[in-house]
Amino acid sequence: MSEKKHRVSRRQFLNYTLTGVGGFMAAGMMMPMVRFALDPVLRPAEEQDLVQVVKVEEITNEPQRFDFKIKQVDAWYESEETRSAWVYKDGEKIVALSPICKHLGCTVNWNSDPANPNKFFCPCHYGLYEKNGKNVPGTPPLAPLDVYDHAVKDSYLFLGKAKPRKEA
Template identity: 45%
Template structure:
C-alpha cells in the first residue's frame, strides 16, 4: 500500500452501521409527541362519536286514548313523547287526528301538512275535510291530498291493547 492510499483511508469518515444520535433523538421526540397527541385527541373523538354509536331503543308506543272514546269523526289528541337527541333530552307535545273508518278500525293521522309543514285542522270550512290554514291544502278524512299538497298526510303506527290506543312512529300513509 502506498503512502497516498494510506492517507486516503485515514481521512475518510468511518461509516457505522446503525443510527446516529440525531436520528435517535428525532425518533424518540417524534414518538413521544405522537403518543401525547393521541392521548389528548382520543377522549375528544370518543366524546363526539359515542352518541352516534349508542344503541337505539326499539319503537316506543305511547298510550293516547281509550278506544271507546273514538268515533268516525276525527278528533285531535295531544300526547308527549320522551326523546333523547345526543345529550339533549326533551318531552315534546305531539298531536294526532284519530278516528275510526267505516269498518270501525281506528287510524291516526299526523297533523303536519305535506305542502309546507303547517298544522292542519279538521272541518274548519264545514266541508268534512282537513284544511291547511296557511296555504289552502285540503285532505280527505283518510288523509288523501286533494288540493295544493303533493302527498297524502302521514299516519302513525297504531295498535289497540286492552282497550287503549297506542301510537308509534310516523310512517307514509297506507290508507290511500
C-alpha cells in the same frame, strides 16, 4: 454519491422523533373526545314505546285531535314532548294521522276551511288532504300525512311513532 447527503443529522432525528411522539400523544388525547361526541350518533335508535292516548269508545267517525306525551332522548338529554294525532274510526278500523303537513311542516286542522269542507287544511300554504290523509292533487303537499303505529289494549288506543305511508 456520498454518505453525508443521505445521513440524518441529530437535529433531524430529534425533530422526527418528537413530532411522531407528539402526534401519538395528541391522538391519544383526542380519541376519547371524538368518541364522546360521536357515541350518541353511532348508538342504534331505540324503538318508541306505545303511549296510552284515549278510550276507544270516545273515538268517533269524525276526526278528533288528541294530544299525548312521549319520552324523548336526545343524546344524553331526556325530556317529555307533546305530540298530537287526528284519530277517527273508518268502520271498525281506527285511523291515527299525524297533524304535520308534508309540505313545510305546518299543523293541519280538520274541517277548518269553509271552502273545503270535510278535508284537512293547512293554513300556511293552503294545502289540502282528504279525510284518509291522502294529499289533494294540485295543492302544495306532495305526500300523504304520516300514519301512527297503533294498538288497542284494554279498550284504550295506544300510539307509537308516526311513519310515512307506502304509496300503493
